[in-house]
Amino acid sequence: MAPSTASPPQAAAASTIPWQILDIVANNLDPKTLALASCVSKSWSSAMSSDHLWEHLCTTHFPSLSHLRFADSPPLPYRRLFGLGLTSTKRRQRPPQKPRIPLESLLFIITVNNSKSPPVTLIKPGTALPSDPKSMFRFDFDVRDHEKWLRFEVLEETNVTWNVVLRGFEGVFTMMDCKGKGSFVSGSDGWFSTELPAAGCCCAASCGGTSGMVADMRLVMREEGRRRVVERVSVGVLSIVSWRYVGVDDGLRYLQHFLEPCDV
Template sequence: MATSTTQESPVVAVPWQVLELVATNLDPKSLATAACVSKSWYATMTSSHLWKHLCTTHFPSLFHLRYTTVPSLPYHRLYNLGFTSAKRRHRPPSYPKISLHNLLFIITLTNPKSPPVTIIRTGSAFTLDHKPLFRFDFDVRDRNKWLKFEVSDDTKVTWNVVLRGFEGVFTMMDCKGKGSFISGSDGWFSAELPSSGCCCAANCGGSSGMVAEMRLVIREEVGDEGRRTVVGSVNVGVLSIVNWRYVSVEDGLRYLQHFLEPCDV
């Protein structure tokens, strides 16, 4: 009785010359996928001459790093670094978790000659336009309150931002002004903001690239005690030191949430 046998076709390895020919016609994504097939395919699909051309074409600014920093870095790894960096660059930043309505802005002015004055405003009290900037004007029309505070060169301001319910507080600035405060001029206060990264970076004086700024418009008022140099208006904001323009409300909130969100101690 004849016994039937099933013969399996032997697996034939693809010649490297064929793989090489195929590889030269693949795009970067297909090359990366093909490199996962086997060790021999990986060796072919990650060869330097394939990825060197791709690096020079797509990321010429990174191509020179290989010669100046890590000459042993494979070209396919260099391409992946460039691709990942470009993808992150075009990825929109995450939307802030806190809103302006959740915040209280508390400003206190002090000096040795006058009793301190404090302004408290909720974020919801500010009117925003279609492209809102982190720059806000404060109402100081309470004449009786502000006439008691006479501005002098040693005037100090403290600006705190508080999360509703006092779940968090962040001091934007606590400093003296710059220059002499005279009627008709502006009194300026500024403080560089700390890094919003890890605690170590902030404690080591890391920079955020942003500056908190406060402007007092000074005017002269005639009252029962004679002429006094008083505050006419107050304006606060956050500037980017890259272009010295005010950051957007969204960027300002994204920065503040690092310091205001409740966390476990």
Template sequence: MRPMRPTTPPWEVLLLISHFLQPKTLARASCVCKSWREVFSSDHLWRPICLASYPCSSHLLVSGLSPYHLFYLFFSASKRRYNHPSPLYLSLNQLFFAVEVFNGEETLVSVLKPGEEAVSKDDCMFRFGIDLTADNVALIGGTGELTVGWMVVMKGVDGAFAMMEREGKGRTVGGDQTKIWFNEKLPVPGCCKGLMHDGTGIEAEMVVEVGEGDNGMKMLERVGLGLMSGCRYVALEDGLRYLQYFLLDNEKMGTGTR
């Protein structure tokens, strides 16, 4: 007699078994097939697991986020916390941000801002804002031709790193002409792999904010700067660790070859 082919257990049995499995095993089981995914990634199964492991997730669960994906987000964040970062040798007090905004071939703005003056006192992320209202720069011919440049310069001109070259025009989101966004992918040295989300890289971001002056003309009001990984800004210290790889030599960091 031929041996009978094994059949897939009914979903009721899978659901019964699921209550005895650890989160790691549940996550693996949810990848077997579509029917197993429906059972092992269900909200009623992962909600108590998520709340028991990360009580603060209750504030996010009410917004309709999937407990399955929320648990993965918190779990990944916890793992990244225990990665031992490289020592930090660089500070904002050692840096200048050189920012330029062009309209075609015309230079609209060229500013040099000390790093410690650009950062918000209440922010711990690598993002900065530079006020341009005092420059009283009017945009003639619209915002379609804007290009930008952003250079990080060591005080004393001991080093410099181009965060954003003058390449490509900005983009607007949802037809909003008050903000023009610029993004540029940056190289990622081996020492900075821990800054990235899984499968993502590091990007420099610049946002040019446009307002309307008393004469009805469009005026440059502010420039926002940031260093991003995936859809989030990196922490201020992580951003400085990234820059020190390009700005400091081996002797200043007390290391061997990079």
């Protein structure tokens, strides 16, 4: 009779690690090693995926997610919650994508008017603006040499409009259209601001959402005899959270939602 090749029962039992031992080892593993260990076999997967192992890891690394466990039925496993938290953290740490439209492809058109003076318009191409992505989305335009602006007399009732146009008029977005009184500081400079709609599809402006940003315009005045005239126009985009001007790339990423062609 040929010798049997089957393993003795004692050898088979010795090759299986008791779950109690696995549990003791698992309590000392970091999340990455614990996840890798769960791939060894079905029994290891069951042991290494236990809620009592992942609960401490989840509440330690992502305490704000722990209350989401019972938002679904049956309750979400802690291992799943930990994975969601880890994925979310990696996405937040990922650097933002470069804007798809460059500053050079834009045209800034600013119009100021009131009941006493005819409208004056300033057209400034993006090619004439500083394109350093680390700089702020804030731009100054000197209008002292513009004859029409010299004839424009500023009144308390002054209306301002700021449109941004994509090259070839492929798209246009109204950053500001303020009708009424501006806020004039010490009888000199005029300030205008408008909260911007949430970025998204073309209906974002009508759906009531907000972006957390404000379009800002400043008219810097000077005395010309008994008249007040504009010598500089300043425009920019402010963050409501920090009350600082956003960066150029952040401003461009916002504008591309409204300027890029979309299906109607």
